Amino acid sequence: MKKNCLLFLLGFLAFFSAVTPVLSQDISIDELKAIIYHISSDSMKGRRPGTPESQLAARFIRKKFDDAGLKLMGTNGFQTMDVLFEVKLGPLNALSFQGYNGKPGIDYTPYSFSENGRMDALTGVFAGYGFNIAEDSLKWDDYQNIDVKGKWVMILRGDPEPDKSNSRFIPYSEERGKVLAAKDRGAIGVIFVSGVNMEKKDTIVPMLYDKSGASAGIPVMNVKRSVADLLLKPTGNTVEDLEKKLNDTRKPASFPVAMEVKATMQVVQTRAMTENIVGMLEGSDPVLKNEYMVVGAHWDHLGMGGPGSGSRTPDTVAVHNGADDNASGVGGVITLAEAFSKAPVRPKRSLIFVTFTGEEIGLIGSKYFVDHCPVDIKKVKAMFNLDMIGRLLKDSGSVMVSGTGTSEETMDILNKYVPKQPFIVKFSPEGYGASDHSSFYLQNIPVFFFTTGAHEDYHTPFDDADKINYPGEKEVLGFVYDLITDVGNRDKPLTFKEAGPKGEVNRAARFKVTLGILPDFTGSDNKGLRVDGVKKDGPASKGGMLKGDIIVAINGKELRNIYEYMDRLKTLEHGQTVNVDVIRGGKKIVLLIPL
Secondary structure (H helix, E strand, C coil): CHHHHHHHHHHHHHHHHCCCCHHHHHHHHHHHHHHHHHHHCCCHHCCCCCCHHHHHHHHHHHHHHHHHHCCCCCCCCCEEEEEEEEEEECCCEEEEEEEECCCCCCCECCCCCCCEEEEEEEEECCCCCCCECCCCCEEEECCCCCCCCCCCCEECCCCCCCCCCCCHHHHHHHHHHHHHHHCCCCEEEEEEECCCCCCCCCCCCCCCCCCCCCCCCCCEEEEEEHHHHHHHHCHHHHHHHHHHHHHHHCCCCEEECCCEEEEEEEEEEEEEEEEEEEEEECCCCCCCCCCCCCCCCCCCCCCEEEECCCCCCCCCCCEEEEECHHHHHHHHHHHHHHHHHHHHCCCCEEEEEEEECCCHCCCHHHHHEEEEEEEECHEEEEEEEEEECCCCCCCCEEEEECCCCCCCCCCHHHHHHHCCCCCCEEECCCCCCCCCCCHHHHCCCCCCECCCCCCCCCCCCCCCCCHHCCCHHHHHHHHHHHHHHHHCCCCCCCCEEEEECCCCCCCCCCCCCCCCCCEEECCCCCCCCEEEEECCCCCHHHCCCCCCEEEECCCCEEECCCHHHHHHHCCCCCEEEEHHHHHHHEEEEEEEEEE
């Protein structure tokens, strides 16, 4: 009898250990703390992609994956990509006219999206705000009765209502759009200048990388008002007077200018190799192990900060350690990998652990991962994203879980585990957001995004490891562990459901119509706009557009990138049927899209 009881007890314990998470004993707060302190140390100099320090961080993560027993994927654990992350003034920049020679970076500067090259012209045009607006209730065409072909065009930055947050001019004030309008009419280059209402001080805009390598196709520069006034002197006008006239009358006031401008624009792009780090734990079920779940977090941060880095203290050049953003997430991914590796029984589905690069410059790493997935992307059944999970407030802390509407089953699963948590859990149904889970949502994969929220140290040099709530993060990871285990052991995968927009909602753009596509937001090769998705029963779908098509023109007008696509959309109206040229399978075809 005693023998039978002992066997029963041993069997019960074995069963209990197989179904009960072992996270609490397998994640050491000391280990989690050591990882976060190392990843966010001053020696890592903010983990900016492409730097020597970022390579050290990547190798550290890969070793942790290897030590945890993960099967390294890609090339020995790395998915390597070439990324543009900085633009600088080149040595060949020059600007001269009427005996004047400007100093680059002081009197003028090219825009980061300027085309490189030399352009000389004997005449130019002042074209007001560079507007081409033809709405029913708002009409303003700075190009009426003026010829800009083969000429430099001087344009005021901004719009007549710079202090009005709901101005009707906002959709037309963006500089790339103004350049496209000038280029469409044959301009060889654009000279932007800031009016007094736009910029009180007579300064030039800093030359900052705008997160895209897509060029405008023509040279584009910004000059100081004093330089623009020299160009305008033969006409008897000044920038301040012209701005006042335009703002008061709200009517075009364009005119030719006899300016013999010689200019060379040179923007030097800095590219570097960077990498995702990827490892896998095979599932325990002989069939379901061929389905996968991704557990990820981005490892990159803002480097030394400075203008254009994304720092909230752009005037301060210092190590942006990024302990919460996102060494906390990296520590979570590594310790979860270790915990699942030690578990007596792993989930039935295989787990792919990934730390992504380039999140801070546009979800570069996660976008690359889904486009170059080491397994069939259709077999990835869920994605768990950890981004800033280290600042759980004591006593009143909460965890936000986003993506709760991206599967039919998600809320039922969450409701099983939420009551057991020592913190408040808040929900957001939408699958798209400013972190790496978005790349998976766009592939129709259910997502879970975990964060303890932003704080005053976010994107500053003060996001340090000594401010992390390590016991709190361990509690968050326990919650995540339970959810991964549950989803990984389900007999059937989650049922994907669209929840919210598949892309950023640009409220300023105020598009009157849309094609009903998901554009590739990261493309920058200037060879067109790739279609990453087509909305069912939308205009593009009805016109025969397919995922993977590359749009190269709308209504006969060239379209090379996402910026030009958005500006072309502004010109379209309900009821139109537009001609859209696409490249499909290497061949150009023309689609008729009813709006």
